[in-house]
Amino acid sequence: MSLRFSNFFMSLIFSLYFISLLPRSTSFSTIGVTYSAAANTHLPPEHIATAINCLNITSLRLQDSDPNVIRAFTYTNISLFLTIPNSLVPTIASNRTNALRWLYVNVVPFYPRAKITIISVGNDILEVSPEFAELLVPAIRNVYLALGDLGIRKISVSTTFSFINVITTPFPPSAAKFQDSSGDNVILPLLQFLRETNSSFLMNVYPYNLFRLNSEIPIGIALFKEHPFNFRDDLTTGVRYHNLFDMMIDAVISAMAVEGHEDIPIIVSETGWPSSSTSPYEVDANIAYAEMYLKALVGHLKSGLGTPLRMEGVAETYIYELFDTESKQETKQTIRKWGILYPNMTRKYNINFSGSARIGRSRVMVKLAIGIFLVFVLCFSQ
Ligand SMILES: *[C@@H]1O[C@H](CO)[C@@H](O)[C@H](O)[C@H]1NC(C)=O
Ligand SMILES: *[C@@H]1O[C@H](CO)[C@@H](O)[C@H](O)[C@H]1NC(C)=O
Ligand SMILES: *[C@@H]1O[C@H](CO)[C@@H](O)[C@H](O)[C@H]1NC(C)=O
Ligand SMILES: *[C@@H]1O[C@H](CO)[C@@H](O)[C@H](O)[C@H]1NC(C)=O
Ligand SMILES: *[C@@H]1O[C@H](CO)[C@@H](O)[C@H](O)[C@H]1NC(C)=O
Ligand SMILES: *[C@@H]1O[C@H](CO)[C@@H](O)[C@H](O)[C@H]1NC(C)=O
Numbered sequence: 001m002s003l004r005f006s007n008f009f010m011s012l013i014f015s016l017y018f019i020s021l022l023p024r025s026t027s028f029s030t031i032g033v034t035y036s037a038a039a040n041t042h043l044p045p046e047h048i049a050t051a052i053n054c055l056n057i058t059s060l061r062l063q064d065s066d067p068n069v070i071r072a073f074t075y076t077n078i079s080l081f082l083t084i085p086n087s088l089v090p091t092i093a094s095n096r097t098n099a100l101r102w103l104y105v106n107v108v109p110f111y112p113r114a115k116i117t118i119i120s121v122g123n124d125i126l127e128v129s130p131e132f133a134e135l136l137v138p139a140i141r142n143v144y145l146a147l148g149d150l151g152i153r154k155i156s157v158s159t160t161f162s163f164i165n166v167i168t169t170p171f172p173p174s175a176a177k178f179q180d181s182s183g184d185n186v187i188l189p190l191l192q193f194l195r196e197t198n199s200s201f202l203m204n205v206y207p208y209n210l211f212r213l214n215s216e217i218p219i220g221i222a223l224f225k226e227h228p229f230n231f232r233d234d235l236t237t238g239v240r241y242h243n244l245f246d247m248m249i250d251a252v253i254s255a256m257a258v259e260g261h262e263d264i265p266i267i268v269s270e271t272g273w274p275s276s277s278t279s280p281y282e283v284d285a286n287i288a289y290a291e292m293y294l295k296a297l298v299g300h301l302k303s304g305l306g307t308p309l310r311m312e313g314v315a316e317t318y319i320y321e322l323f324d325t326e327s328k329q330e331t332k333q334t335i336r337k338w339g340i341l342y343p344n345m346t347r348k349y350n351i352n353f354s355g356s357a358r359i360g361r362s363r364v365m366v367k368l369a370i371g372i373f374l375v376f377v378l379c380f381s382q
Contacts, residue, residue: 028304031353032059032081032318033340034270037066039325040343045072051322051345052078056354061269061318063123065106074113081269081318082106083160084143086122086129092142093135099146111152119143120160120202120269126186127165137189144197156199159190160269163205164213167251171231173241173309176251177258191261200315203252204270207244208293212282217244219284224296239308245271245297246307253309265315271297272320274336275348285336291349294319294340298351324348 033055035048049072052060061081062069073080084092084102091098107116121140125132136159144157166187169175178187194201211222220227224243232241234250241247249266256262273293277285297317306313324339340348 029268029301029314030059030079030316031057031298031301032061032079032316033057033322034061034063034318034320035069035322036063036325037069038064040323043323045069047345048322049073049076049078051341055340055347056352059117059316059318060322063321067106067109070106070110070114070116073115074110077115079115079117081118081120081316082116083120083123084139086125086132089122089125089129089132089139090135092121093132093139096142096146096149099139099142100149103143103146103150107147107152107155108150111155116155118156118158118200118202118267120158123160123269124162124165124204125159127162133186136186137193140190140193144193156197158194158199158202158267160202160204163203163248163252164209167248167255170210170248170251172234172236173239173247173250174234174236174254176254178255188259191256191259191264194264195261200265200267201252201256202267202269204320205245205248205252205268206271207248208273208284210244210248211284219289223289223292224300225292234308237308241308243296243300245300249307249314250309253307266310268314268317270318270320272338274338275324277334277336279334282334282336287348291351294349295351298353 033052037045040048045066045068048069053076058077059079059081060073061083063083064085065082070080070082088098088102092102107119110116121143122129122132122136125136140157140159147153147155147157163170166178167176168179169177191201193199207222211217211219216230218227218229221229221232221242222244224245226242229241231247233239234241239250241250249268252266253262256264273290274282274285275287275290279285297319301313301317304313305311319340321338321340323341323345324337324343340351342348
């Protein structure tokens with residue numbers, strides 16, 4: 001352990017040295033949005049494509065891969081992040097043929113006309129289905145090998161974790177590490193795989209949830225407002241943090257450094273702030289704070305400033321989620337609304353997402369007559 005730590009500090013010093021030499025990068029994080037077809041069955045997939053075009057968003061993460069939704073994105077130039085459900089992990093881990101079978105349904109009929117860029121094998125599996133933990137990396141490898149069998153080399157394969165479930169001691173960021181139970185058996189082999197295949201580490205990062213769990217955190221720092229906070233100065237790295245999002249990203253980088261893999265790209269597979277909650281204790285789940293968080297987040301990502309430990313910042317960020325989902329069954333659980341659109345497809349916030357990615361001109365060429373018609377109906381009917 002102490003050897004790993006000294007490696008970590010060496011690499012930290014090296015990274016800081018290089019950061020001080022290099023000019024600030026101007027590349028910025030791509031901003032995307034998440035969407036669940038299962039939770040929005042009443043909406044035709046073409047309307048989803050149109051809604052995303054209207055918002056000038058260029059990347060979509062599908063929380064459940066539905067071939068009909070993927071089909072709606074062919075020829076759109078919107079990049080797609082697909083998710084393989086946790087329940088398929090054991091089958092796919094057991095036999096590569098099963099990975100091929102999934103790809104034949106969800107990828108082969110559409111690729112490359114649909115710009116599928118990444119496949120996450122499972123979502124938050126260590127928390128949701130810990131019994132499959134040891135099967136995760138074998139399943140990821142089988143999907144990777146099956147893509148190779150198909151001659152597809154541009155889709156990367158990874159898996160998604162949740163910050164609060166895998167990172168311990170987020171403060172100060174330089175002290176963060178992965179929980180022991182997951183570190184050596186799952187995370188380390190995963191990081192090795194990501195390094196070998198040039199893939200990214202996918203993490204759900206919710207300052208809102210960390211703020212709720214930790215009464216010491218002032219709301220200001222979670223909402224990108226300058227605010228005094230006991231932990232905003234990281235004495236080990238000499239960095240002062242101005243927002244919780246950067247602290248969480250740098251905590252992930254520090255945790256990866258403990259495992260010897262601090263330079264793997266990070267994609268924020270989910271982030272957001274709820275505009276309402278059914279719980280009377282969640283007064284901070286309100287539309288004003290949600291707009292403040294999302295606006296500041298988008299501004300921060302567009303600024304290209306990165307985080308103190310990583311000047312290029314995160315590679316992509318997906319906002320959770322496109323629509324408020326209407327919960328169908330009566331439930332005692334707290335219901336939160338996270339959508340950037342209301343279920344009737346009108347905008348909840350006035351946020352300009354464009355310029356957040358390298359938007360091509362012909363992306364605006366919103367295809368065929370039906371596309372143009374839908375744009376008129378949906379963009380101008382508000
Ligand atoms: C994987 O599945 C294929 C087809 O179902 C079968 O032919 C093959 O023997 C299986 N391989 C293993 C290692 O179970
Ligand atoms: C990863 O990227 C490096 C440098 O860009 C390249 O040389 C290597 O072939 C890539 N590896 C894979 C598996 O794509
Ligand atoms: C859409 O729904 C929102 C929230 O329920 C409402 O405020 C808005 O007026 C609706 N817009 C239209 C065009 O129906
Ligand atoms: C989307 O981009 C176009 C072209 O850059 C711009 O005219 C439009 O205002 C943008 N829409 C939004 C909602 O920002
Ligand atoms: C949105 O931002 C882009 C680039 O940052 C800018 O070109 C565009 O004019 C903005 N659109 C609106 C409607 O403000
Ligand atoms: C598609 O998007 C990519 C980046 O997202 C951009 O570089 C490219 O120019 C776009 N192509 C078209 C045809 O719009």
